Amino acid sequence: MAKSNNQIRIAIDAMGGDNSPFSVVAGTVMGYRILRSEVKLFLVGDTQWIKKELVGLKADNLPIEIVDAQEVIEMGEEPAESVRRKKRSSINVGMTLQKEGKVDAFISAGNTGAVMASSLLILGRLEGVDRPAIAAYFPTEEGIALVLDVGANSDCKAQHLFQFGVMGAIYSKYILKVKNPKVGLLSIGEEQTKGNELTIASHKLLDSSDLNFRGNIEGFDILKGTVDVVVCDGFVGNIILKFAESTEGFMTSLLKKKIRGNLFATFGAFLMTPAFKCFKQSLDYAEYGGAPLLGINGVCIICHGNSSPKAIKNAILVSTDMVRKKVNKIIQEKLQEDIAISKPLSKKVRKIWS
């Protein structure tokens, strides 16, 4: 696993996800064909299975390495316990490669909780970060918004939400290339006195920081694209994410019911097929690869369980970018600067946002 010059080394969990190892192996091959010598890719999992997939894809001659891992943490397994028990699971093996400095990033479409637990256990947190967060992309009228946390932390304190804001803004600026990203606190009223105890306390911290903080936003602001970074605890974020993911299917099935039996409408829908496809694509989370796990001492992208090869390929592109841009170093420096969270935060002189 020698590192040649400036190559980014990425391990991909071949066993995670509903369509593994096919989707993951196919996505890895797609990623390799785009990035070529820029990256060194490692598929982690059952060697025989992976080899078979590579042969099937006529990609067994590519310089993609296989790292054997015989255990699999299934989607329904209890995360913390299975991570501790299945030492040779693809998730643990991939995470350990990163811990040992053999790869720079790890991608998994497996059990989200297990990826979280394994990353905390093996890689640990960045200095200055109390709680790593999962950041998800939401399509908006203006482009995309990053929402965090979407499930890593059910019960949060104000300083956690503040750190989510900082991490999200840095990711938005360096990876999504948003200049001076607007940060909003998800709440239930515009005024800073509106919300629950957590958001009222968090508002103060965010407001006294040097973030481009736009105050409280409401549920309808997410899709409107009012801000680039939406800060919330992982309980609220996870519910909103899962609700959002379900809306497209719901609306499609409702529309189909209304069309049924109406000849004109059916023909109309046929004529609209390309527009509908294009519409679905805009809502397709695969476009964005996966959700970065921010705040751990490493680079880790969590992909959706039903990730397509395209999603895996995009996750490879994003993680390459995260390593190149040294996103973790920037987060750590910024949060160590802001670490005295109990003191009122002064508007910082050194602006990193614009």
Next chain:
Amino acid sequence: MAKSNNQIRIAIDAMGGDNSPFSVVAGTVMGYRILRSEVKLFLVGDTQWIKKELVGLKADNLPIEIVDAQEVIEMGEEPAESVRRKKRSSINVGMTLQKEGKVDAFISAGNTGAVMASSLLILGRLEGVDRPAIAAYFPTEEGIALVLDVGANSDCKAQHLFQFGVMGAIYSKYILKVKNPKVGLLSIGEEQTKGNELTIASHKLLDSSDLNFRGNIEGFDILKGTVDVVVCDGFVGNIILKFAESTEGFMTSLLKKKIRGNLFATFGAFLMTPAFKCFKQSLDYAEYGGAPLLGINGVCIICHGNSSPKAIKNAILVSTDMVRKKVNKIIQEKLQEDIAISKPLSKKVRKIWS
């Protein structure tokens, strides 16, 4: 304001909402024309304005009474403070009519917070209810689901969520005519150990009650129609409600963008117009009137700020039903039975659900 036989008396806030008094007066007239002598309706607000609207609608000869109230609590005003200051506001006057036994129900499309504050101040809570809750209707693949609380309580305790479950189930059974309504706790994982501190504690209470409790549900379960009653705190509920309300507009605008410039798709969309209209109707909150405020010592329906006449009309139908079915009496009896919340709740012998 004499009560003739079995007539239900309803006061309607003519000043609340974006299109007041037109929408409210028109909706009240629609409601009267359906229910006739079953109801006695009172429009509360500026007498001159209301009269003018009634004349415009050629409805000034109908037996709809006007109760003068010269003050208006605007949408942006601080609720508690404005309720205390504006004694003669339409909201306070309408609520007082109910307190004095002159009407049986009150409907407002005005400032939600002010309606809440005024109802608590003037009517108070039902015995056994710690926190009244606003219940909203969500369209689902199976019909509709009732979600509560959607904004009355930002920070809740387990017994509050338990009471929301009971109130929602009673409303679902008696007003929405659902037999043995399924109750779900909105959380971030199926297992009872998943969620935040609040939901884990609430799960225990709900599970040991005689409700048809189906355990935790996730964000995607709401639209799927997994349960009839979705229990959550008002912070989460309000964010989900506002997010949900924004999805249809977002999807429509996105679809329009994809159609633009494509002749076939444009023609297809034209052919689909009736289906689209029918689709929008299914998502239209006006179909359900408004959100009942459950747990106060009275009947109160909060309508959306931009309520159409149809929404007001439907709110009149629903509140008539709530009074006739004695929903409050059932809630109070049920919760007084369950009041010893600190003791483990036994499976009750007397089933009221099926």
